[in-house]
Amino acid sequence: MSHLLHEFLLAAARTAPHRPAVVEFLGDDRTRVVSYRELDDLVGRYAETLRGLDLEVGERVVLDSDTSASAIAALLACATLGLTFVPVSPETPDQRVRTIVAATEPALYLSAGEGARPGVEGGFGVARFGPDGCEILRRPTAHAGLPARPSSGPRREVAATDIAYMIFTSGTTGRPKGVMMSHRAVTSFYRGMLTQRIVGPHDRVATTSPLQFDFSLLDIGLALASGAAVVPVPRARLRWPRRFLRVLRDTGASQVNGVPSIWRQVLRFEPDRLAELRSIRGVLFCGEDFPLPELRALRRALPEARLVNCYGATESMAASFTDVPDPLPPELTRLSIGFAHPGAEMLLVGEDGRPIEEPDVLGEIHLRSPALFSGYWRDRATTDATLVPDPVDPGSGRRVLRTGDLAYRGEGGELYFRGRTDSQVQIRGNRVELGEVERRLLEHPAVTAATALAPRGPDGETELAAFVVVAPGAGERETEAELTDFLAAALPAYMVPGELRALPALPVTANGKVDRAALAQLTEAAP
Numbered sequence: 001m002s003h004l005l006h007e008f009l010l011a012a013a014r015t016a017p018h019r020p021a022v023v024e025f026l027g028d029d030r031t032r033v034v035s036y037r038e039l040d041d042l043v044g045r046y047a048e049t050l051r052g053l054d055l056e057v058g059e060r061v062v063l064d065s066d067t068s069a070s071a072i073a074a075l076l077a078c079a080t081l082g083l084t085f086v087p088v089s090p091e092t093p094d095q096r097v098r099t100i101v102a103a104t105e106p107a108l109y110l111s112a113g114e115g116a117r118p119g120v121e122g123g124f125g126v127a128r129f130g131p132d133g134c135e136i137l138r139r140p141t142a143h144a145g146l147p148a149r150p151s152s153g154p155r156r157e158v159a160a161t162d163i164a165y166m167i168f169t170s171g172t173t174g175r176p177k178g179v180m181m182s183h184r185a186v187t188s189f190y191r192g193m194l195t196q197r198i199v200g201p202h203d204r205v206a207t208t209s210p211l212q213f214d215f216s217l218l219d220i221g222l223a224l225a226s227g228a229a230v231v232p233v234p235r236a237r238l239r240w241p242r243r244f245l246r247v248l249r250d251t252g253a254s255q256v257n258g259v260p261s262i263w264r265q266v267l268r269f270e271p272d273r274l275a276e277l278r279s280i281r282g283v284l285f286c287g288e289d290f291p292l293p294e295l296r297a298l299r300r301a302l303p304e305a306r307l308v309n310c311y312g313a314t315e316s317m318a319a320s321f322t323d324v325p326d327p328l329p330p331e332l333t334r335l336s337i338g339f340a341h342p343g344a345e346m347l348l349v350g351e352d353g354r355p356i357e358e359p360d361v362l363g364e365i366h367l368r369s370p371a372l373f374s375g376y377w378r379d380r381a382t383t384d385a386t387l388v389p390d391p392v393d394p395g396s397g398r399r400v401l402r403t404g405d406l407a408y409r410g411e412g413g414e415l416y417f418r419g420r421t422d423s424q425v426q427i428r429g430n431r432v433e434l435g436e437v438e439r440r441l442l443e444h445p446a447v448t449a450a451t452a453l454a455p456r457g458p459d460g461e462t463e464l465a466a467f468v469v470v471a472p473g474a475g476e477r478e479t480e481a482e483l484t485d486f487l488a489a490a491l492p493a494y495m496v497p498g499e500l501r502a503l504p505a506l507p508v509t510a511n512g513k514v515d516r517a518a519l520a521q522l523t524e525a526a527p
């Protein structure tokens with residue numbers, strides 16, 4: 001199997017060209033199937049058009065689209081030419097696209113729509129792509145960003161260490177960081193993922209994440225590397241439980257991947273309709289803790305499905321795949337993130353820099369893996385703070401990924417996620433792990449989802465606040481009052497939120513994670 005992304009993902013085009021590679025939902029009862037042969041042909045046609053621009057390996061291409069057969073062909077065409085694609089999607093605000101364009105100085109803006117976003121200026125070329133081909137609307141005026149190569153001609157050979165894509169994550173500093181992932185890192189991760197045998201050639205993998213989120217790239221890799229089909233779920237259909245389930249039914253989806261929040265409204269309002277979808281054999285989720293009451297509801301609706309908790313960061317695409325216990329023991333209060341996929345290792349490191357082997361001791365996860373990113377784009381300092389010397393042998397020169405995630409080991413050595421290092425807050429001088437407040441809230445029978453945060457109040461004091469979603473039928477106001485007592489009965493006073501509110505739903509970010517910044521704005525402490 002090749003170390004190059006496009007060869008790795010199109011291998012099935014040679015062995016099973018007629019099998020479906022992408023199944024697109026066109027509207028109720030109407031789908032469009034694109035075979036591996038057709039996908040491969042589209043990649044070839046796009047690559048031929050892009051080759052005419054005479055770009056060099058390593059130049060950037062901003063790829064602006066929803067997930068679709070054409071978008072998959074576009075990213076594979078970029079990979080074929082060694083062009084680094086930078087995926088953005090309709091959820092990416094124009095301002096953020098402008099920031100990404102300014103940072104990456106792309107040679108080309110490749111869009112499924114009408115071209116570059118309003119206000120996005122630069123010497124880059126503009127091209128539009130679709131099922132019928134790729135059309136150059138404006139040639140690049142300058143190949144920005146690459147040092148001139150006086151001697152030899154432009155670089156054409158694609159090496160596995162070339163950067164396949166760059167994903168911009170909103171760094172905690174607020175300035176987005178460009179995570180550079182090489183062909184070798186991505187295909188190494190895909191190999192590790194394939195050992196889990198999550199899907200086979202007859203599966204149809206529903207992907208619900210926007211192209212700007214690398215979860216979508218995991219889904220595309222999982223499907224295509226397994227000879228299965230990708231089923232892009234239109235984003236607008238995710239918000240309506242019945243419409244979402246209709247897409248899964250009409251496309252014959254057998255695997256459904258997404259962050260926990262995609263299930264929230266389905267489990268609340270349409271659990272029975274979900275239970276009717278016998279074709280669903282597997283669910284994979286990632287990105288944040290899946291609230292256990294909701295996970296139990298998912299298990300009840302899909303008793304036969306394999307549920308996989310996938311943990312990891314964009315800097316290595318992911319790191320571990322852990323099956324949710326079946327049945328889910330009633331007394332279970334925490335989900336394991338298990339062990340790293342074969343070929344990788346998650347170390348726990350204490351504050352003293354020493355590796356932790358014994359159970360029940362909190363440490364920071366450090367990842368050893370062939371899938372590690374190549375660094376943050378033009379940000380050496382942040383890269384060096386993240387790709388740190390191997391804690392087992394600092395003098396060796398080897399580097400590992402410092403994840404910023406806290407965890408502890410269970411009796412069998414398996415890991416349990418315990419929040420981010422920056423989710424440890426000090427409340428009136430006491431250390432508080434926000435996850436602990438959330439877990440206690442989730443133990444209340446009326447609570448189905450909970451988020452705790454510690455916004456800084458107007459007086460500079462850090463106040464504890466919590467937001468919950470209560471089960472249908474549980475009164476929101478009385479539950480709020482009851483919950484404060486429920487927490488006070490189990491937690492020290494400084495861990496009881498001063499503000500506790502029930503919401504019909506938790507706000508989520510474009511990637512579907514709970515939007516803590518939006519919740520902080522709702523608190524009384526907000527300026």
Ligand SMILES: Nc1ncnc2c1ncn2[C@@H]1O[C@H](COS(=O)(=O)NC(=O)C[C@H](N)c2ccccc2)[C@@H](O)[C@H]1O
Nearest residue numbers: 214215218286287288289310311312313314317318417
């Ligand atoms: N299963 C988890 N439980 C609990 N906290 C988690 C979990 N998966 C991540 N996280 C958290 O999310 C952080 C990573 O955030 S991220 O860089 O935006 N990347 C992602 O969220 C998605 C990630 N690249 C990915 C893509 C595809 C499959 C799996 C994972 C991790 O460091 C954890 O803090």
